[in-house]
Amino acid sequence: MRVGFIGAGHIARALGQGWSRQNLSDPPELTYLDVSADAAAKAAEETGASVAADLAGLVEASDVVIVAVRPQHVAAVLAETAPLLGARALVSVAAGVTLEELRAALPADAHVARVMPNVAASLGLGVFLFVPGTLGGQERATEDLFALAGDVVVLDELHFDSATAVAGCMPGMLAMLVRDFARAAVRRGLDGDVARRLAVAGVYGAAAVIAREGDPDAVITSAATPGGMTAAAITAFEERDIAEAVALAVHAAAERAKELK
Ligand SMILES: NC(=O)c1ccc[n+]([C@@H]2O[C@H](COP(=O)([O-])OP(=O)(O)OC[C@H]3O[C@@H](n4cnc5c(N)ncnc54)[C@H](OP(=O)(O)O)[C@@H]3O)[C@@H](O)[C@H]2O)c1
Known part of the structure; x- marks a missing residue:
């Protein structure tokens, strides 16, 4: 599985650390992109990942694109990503951005999900609240991906914020x-x-x-x-x-x- 991160901040690094732990038999290939080249380079260095030159390169190098920017930056990221995504899965880890808002910003047939991780993912001890959304045939592989770094709880979005308050926080x-x-x-x-x-x-x-x-x-x-x-x-x-x-x-x-x- 090839995973591309848009945003290389705290949570993207925690996920990358979890997915690059020594004992994983089939670790995902990771690529980072960030508006700060230093942030992407730092994340890549500590996880053995690559750094993408631009958004098109990041999406091209990914089976799953993870949107890991702060909530107020999500709309701009989705607008740029929408024409590049194709059949790839897009997973947003942003708090407060609903599945409906994600879907509205992407093509109607896009494969989109929400996941709420926490920083314990870095040790393989994360809790992931997983709203599979429109992943369809990619749901199982995406769930398995997160399960490499912790416990995945499939959830109705109705309870997402309350669950996040307990697990994410x-x-x-x-x-x-x-x-x-x-x-x-x-x-x-x-x-x-x-x-x-x-x-x-x-x-x-x-x-x-x-x-x-x-x-x-x-x-x-x-x-x-x-x-x-x-x-x-x-x-x-x-x-x-x-x-x-x-x-x-x-x-x-x-x-x-x-x-x-
Ligand atoms: N931190 C957690 O424990 C945690 C847990 C669960 C979920 N989350 C969610 O994860 C998301 C990120 O949180 P975080 O704490 O990791 O934030 P963060 O440390 O600020 O990282 C976000 C990174 O994305 C960069 N960025 C902004 N716009 C971008 C763009 N268009 N393209 C590429 N990179 C861009 C930011 O650069 P600038 O700083 O220059 O803007 C920053 O380096 C949030 O939506 C949050 O709700 C966080």
Whole structure:
């Protein structure tokens, strides 16, 4: 599979890193294009990819074209790409740009999908929200492509923004909590580097255990011995209504998707 990225920023690089990991038996061939030649060169260097000279060259070198520019740049990119696309698949990873908007900007028979990745794709641990759109016969191959870098969840577009708020935004939201756990340890006298190391290693191991169990409640039950330290922490969380704060964060992220373009 040949994959061409329009845009070589954070998410395009994360995807490229995921797809160029050592242990993949049949890694895709990657090509980058960016308005910044330096950005494309940097992405290509770290993933063993090629750099396209222009948009026509990028599309020509691709079976799947991934639109990885910021939402406000998508319309301009689609206008330029539309006459070049032919039967190739186009996948947009832009937040807030609907399938209907993508289709309206492309020929009626274009093969278009939306995917929402997250940066954990770089480690092969991504979550991909996948709206197959009009991929038709290319749906399976496209799903398999993303599955090389993580877990693909096929989704109705109706739920896309809410799902994005949980999966796409999770690395940033969780990083904030990890930082705050480290700060809490510093407030109790720990050295900053030690505190950060404990918080990072703690979340890494905890995430692996939660993933293995598949049920957060089961982990809470096993970790929170009645009368113990974790139980005291959970009670403190509940008294401050952390569940409500999380719900508000997810709501804010999902609503923001409507204002992005
Ligand atoms: N970052 C994430 O974790 C994440 C996760 C999921 C989805 N997304 C989505 O992915 C998209 C990109 O996000 P990002 O964080 O990767 O943004 P980013 O780091 O700003 O990367 C976008 C890149 O595209 C370039 N660009 C702009 N117009 C272009 C054009 N016409 N042709 C080629 N390149 C062009 C930009 O150059 P300039 O900077 O010079 O404009 C920039 O280098 C967004 O739509 C976002 O919603 C991001």
